[in-house]
Amino acid sequence: MLGSYLDNVREKSPLVHNITNYVTVNDVANAILAAGASPVMADDPQDAEEITRICSALNINIGTLNTRTIDAMFRAGRKAQELGHSLLLDPVGAGASSVRTNTALKLMKELRFDVIRGNASEIKTLVLGAGTTHGVDADKADSVSDDNLAFMAGFVKDFSRSTGAVIALTGAVDLVADSERCCVIRNGRPEMGRITGTGCMLSGVMAAFIAANPENVLEACASSVSMMGLAGEIAHSHLQEHEGNSTYRNRIIDAIYNMTGGILEGGARYEVL
Amino acid sequence: MLGSYLDNVREKSPLVHNITNYVTVNDVANAILAAGASPVMADDPQDAEEITRICSALNINIGTLNTRTIDAMFRAGRKAQELGHSLLLDPVGAGASSVRTNTALKLMKELRFDVIRGNASEIKTLVLGAGTTHGVDADKADSVSDDNLAFMAGFVKDFSRSTGAVIALTGAVDLVADSERCCVIRNGRPEMGRITGTGCMLSGVMAAFIAANPENVLEACASSVSMMGLAGEIAHSHLQEHEGNSTYRNRIIDAIYNMTGGILEGGARYEVL
Amino acid sequence: MLGSYLDNVREKSPLVHNITNYVTVNDVANAILAAGASPVMADDPQDAEEITRICSALNINIGTLNTRTIDAMFRAGRKAQELGHSLLLDPVGAGASSVRTNTALKLMKELRFDVIRGNASEIKTLVLGAGTTHGVDADKADSVSDDNLAFMAGFVKDFSRSTGAVIALTGAVDLVADSERCCVIRNGRPEMGRITGTGCMLSGVMAAFIAANPENVLEACASSVSMMGLAGEIAHSHLQEHEGNSTYRNRIIDAIYNMTGGILEGGARYEVL
Numbered sequence: 001m002l003g004s005y006l007d008n009v010r011e012k013s014p015l016v017h018n019i020t021n022y023v024t025v026n027d028v029a030n031a032i033l034a035a036g037a038s039p040v041m042a043d044d045p046q047d048a049e050e051i052t053r054i055c056s057a058l059n060i061n062i063g064t065l066n067t068r069t070i071d072a073m074f075r076a077g078r079k080a081q082e083l084g085h086s087l088l089l090d091p092v093g094a095g096a097s098s099v100r101t102n103t104a105l106k107l108m109k110e111l112r113f114d115v116i117r118g119n120a121s122e123i124k125t126l127v128l129g130a131g132t133t134h135g136v137d138a139d140k141a142d143s144v145s146d147d148n149l150a151f152m153a154g155f156v157k158d159f160s161r162s163t164g165a166v167i168a169l170t171g172a173v174d175l176v177a178d179s180e181r182c183c184v185i186r187n188g189r190p191e192m193g194r195i196t197g198t199g200c201m202l203s204g205v206m207a208a209f210i211a212a213n214p215e216n217v218l219e220a221c222a223s224s225v226s227m228m229g230l231a232g233e234i235a236h237s238h239l240q241e242h243e244g245n246s247t248y249r250n251r252i253i254d255a256i257y258n259m260t261g262g263i264l265e266g267g268a269r270y271e272v273l
Numbered sequence: 274m275l276g277s278y279l280d281n282v283r284e285k286s287p288l289v290h291n292i293t294n295y296v297t298v299n300d301v302a303n304a305i306l307a308a309g310a311s312p313v314m315a316d317d318p319q320d321a322e323e324i325t326r327i328c329s330a331l332n333i334n335i336g337t338l339n340t341r342t343i344d345a346m347f348r349a350g351r352k353a354q355e356l357g358h359s360l361l362l363d364p365v366g367a368g369a370s371s372v373r374t375n376t377a378l379k380l381m382k383e384l385r386f387d388v389i390r391g392n393a394s395e396i397k398t399l400v401l402g403a404g405t406t407h408g409v410d411a412d413k414a415d416s417v418s419d420d421n422l423a424f425m426a427g428f429v430k431d432f433s434r435s436t437g438a439v440i441a442l443t444g445a446v447d448l449v450a451d452s453e454r455c456c457v458i459r460n461g462r463p464e465m466g467r468i469t470g471t472g473c474m475l476s477g478v479m480a481a482f483i484a485a486n487p488e489n490v491l492e493a494c495a496s497s498v499s500m501m502g503l504a505g506e507i508a509h510s511h512l513q514e515h516e517g518n519s520t521y522r523n524r525i526i527d528a529i530y531n532m533t534g535g536i537l538e539g540g541a542r543y544e545v546l
Numbered sequence: 547m548l549g550s551y552l553d554n555v556r557e558k559s560p561l562v563h564n565i566t567n568y569v570t571v572n573d574v575a576n577a578i579l580a581a582g583a584s585p586v587m588a589d590d591p592q593d594a595e596e597i598t599r600i601c602s603a604l605n606i607n608i609g610t611l612n613t614r615t616i617d618a619m620f621r622a623g624r625k626a627q628e629l630g631h632s633l634l635l636d637p638v639g640a641g642a643s644s645v646r647t648n649t650a651l652k653l654m655k656e657l658r659f660d661v662i663r664g665n666a667s668e669i670k671t672l673v674l675g676a677g678t679t680h681g682v683d684a685d686k687a688d689s690v691s692d693d694n695l696a697f698m699a700g701f702v703k704d705f706s707r708s709t710g711a712v713i714a715l716t717g718a719v720d721l722v723a724d725s726e727r728c729c730v731i732r733n734g735r736p737e738m739g740r741i742t743g744t745g746c747m748l749s750g751v752m753a754a755f756i757a758a759n760p761e762n763v764l765e766a767c768a769s770s771v772s773m774m775g776l777a778g779e780i781a782h783s784h785l786q787e788h789e790g791n792s793t794y795r796n797r798i799i800d801a802i803y804n805m806t807g808g809i810l811e812g813g814a815r816y817e818v819l
């Protein structure tokens with residue numbers, strides 16, 4: 001069943017607008033292309049608003065935000081909402097600075113996101129209105145484990161209820177929840193944390209998935225999370241001797257490129273709480 | 274004959290200034306290095322104007338433009354023109370927003386470009402003063418095929434006549450034309466469209482080719498277009514099982530790195546209309 | 547002995563803040579991760595100052611600087627100094643424009659850098675207050691060779707004495723000096739010059755090394771320089787037929803990822819003058 005959401009991405013090839021950071025932007029673009037969708041990037045306020053019109057999803061990623069791009073996020077976000085586009089927030093580094101925390105909170109106040117995707121520290125920051133983050137990585141104290149799984153599932157369901165957004169909290173164990181259901185996804189590899197941008201790539205790809213599956217946002221998000229993790233597993237199995245994180249990054253994007261609905265179906269490991 | 278233009282790039286190693294987008298900039302730099310030239314990037318208005326002075330070509334790419342970088346494009350462009358440098362415009366996304374369309378048109382009005390390189394939708398937008406673009410990709414309705422080849426060849430020759438620039442309209446079939454002659458180039462692979470930045474890389478490399486061959490701009494452009502397509506063919510032939518668009522990107526740059534005048538000569542597929 | 551400085555990076559995993567250029571930023575992030583540390587990037591003035599607080603090193607790289615990011619460099623730099631963080635300057639393109647030269651000189655005047663790392667032309671520019679640079683690459687006239695080794699070693703020692711910073715002048719032969727000692731390091735491959743960003747990656751990694759080894763800045767810098775060169779040698783030995791500069795870049799980062807203290811110890815080639 002999860003495979004069909006990928007099939008829809010490949011069939012519809014949605015155009016995804018990304019206002020994103022300058023660190024991982026190239027990988028985001030290639031990951032979206034690998035999934036069968038098309039990326040476009042703009043971050044001048046007027047240009048971003050105009051470009052949004054021809055897209056079907058907007059992925060707002062606040063890593064390396066600045067005054068100009070924050071303005072672009074709001075203008076493009078309002079336009080996307082007005083046009084009924086899929087809208088995703090990736091609150092990169094929320095909790096690490098007040099600029100990031102406050103921008104994410106203001107975006108959530110003004111816009112109705114379909115999905116909010118972040119690591120445990122970022123999501124916790126958005127819930128509490130403040131937090132601590134190890135840079136752009138999650139604080140170890142915040143991670144999801146079997147010990148706190150029921151609690152964390154309730155936590156993300158509650159946050160989904162209060163925001164109206166599907167919440168994707170990703171890490172060693174991934175949670176994707178609306179107010180009623182929480183998918184617990186166990187795909188992925190720890191080595192993915194040694195590559196910059198796996199979270200950013202996932203957000204871009206996830207925006208394509210929700211644009212291609214607007215009636216099934218929860219399922220589409222879960223499918224994209226599972227696919228990203230599975231791509232990490234497949235890519236890892238193809239690593240040759242002497243290869244490390246840079247080649248691993250390429251192989252993960254390659255694995256998305258070669259993913260099919262059937263492979264995803266067979267490899268997805270998840271349960272619903 | 275096309276091979277000699279590459280030989281000149283490797284021999285003269287021109288320094289190419291690029292004011293370009295933040296999505297594909299790293300690949301542009303590595304592609305220019307692969308071709309045997311040197312890249313430099315600046316996009317602060319004053320810095321861009323100053324850096325231009327030590328270069329021999331300026332590649333203006335309007336993807337992810339903003340107020341600051343637009344100012345840099347004009348200042349560096351005027352300086353490059355004053356100094357007689359090679360000047361190339363890549364109107365990324367012209368037709369997709371008025372900011373992009375108008376910036377490209379104003380740049381063309383104020384500067385005399387040696388070459389304008391874009392996809393069919395972008396070039397059509399510049400000719401008509403307005404247009405539609407599927408994000409930064411060409412609209413399918415605009416593509417060059419054997420059915421409309423004679424018409425499109427006339428179209429780019431006319432545009433070259435009115436602008437004084439060599440026009441490189443690239444896609445499944447590539448056209449490179451001045452007012453009298455149109456080279457039809459048939460190198461390349463459809464899979465290149467699944468990588469971000471093949472067009473941007475080509476523009477950077479093309480700027481190096483015209484800087485190294487200022488007396489033969491049409492031929493130098495055709496040579497760079499053919500080389501990029503041939504690199505795509507060679508790279509594709511070296512793809513291993515499980516590899517996808519990310520590794521393909523690396524292999525294309527690698528193929529440029531390993532290209533020789535002789536390989537290019539042997540692999541170029543073109544006719545002149 | 548050099549290997550132990552790498553071991554400390556892997557053990558302490560310092561968080562390195564990078565205000566850097568948009569050309570090579572992704573490779574810088576992946577190289578820092580490969581070395582066992584964590585990268586974070588911010589370049590909005592307020593955000594950069596705030597993010598600095600949670601880090602233990604700041605790497606200021608002036609490539610593609612602009613008015614906004616220059617402000618961020620000063621604000622983050624002052625904060626880093628106030629907090630006693632490790633502080634590194636990479637004066638990319640100093641000598642190529644007055645904006646870059648003056649920004650580097652002002653940063654040096656206002657901040658006390660632990661390390662300044664650049665190519666020969668950039669370092670010469672900082673010493674003389676003006677200079678010539680082939681874009682972002684060193685002028686050939688400036689390179690270090692066995693003929694001028696004693697002179698250049700004295701030159702960097704003098705510069706270290708006047709600035710209080712360890713000076714890392716990198717090129718075919720690398721010099722790392724404080725006011726008393728100059729390490730001459732002979733690792734590396736000439737092909738590394740055909741990749742964009744090897745200098746930028748080294749600066750990011752070096753910032754992690756000094757943050758993890760604050761009592762041994764000279765040794766930590768020398769260790770990172772030797773490791774980068776050795777990674778270039780190892781990566782080169784793994785290049786397959788048809789591979790070029792793009793894959794070489796990936797393999798260098800991979801080689802850092804797979805580097806151990808023991809491999810570095812065994813492969814380092816240096817003497818102390």
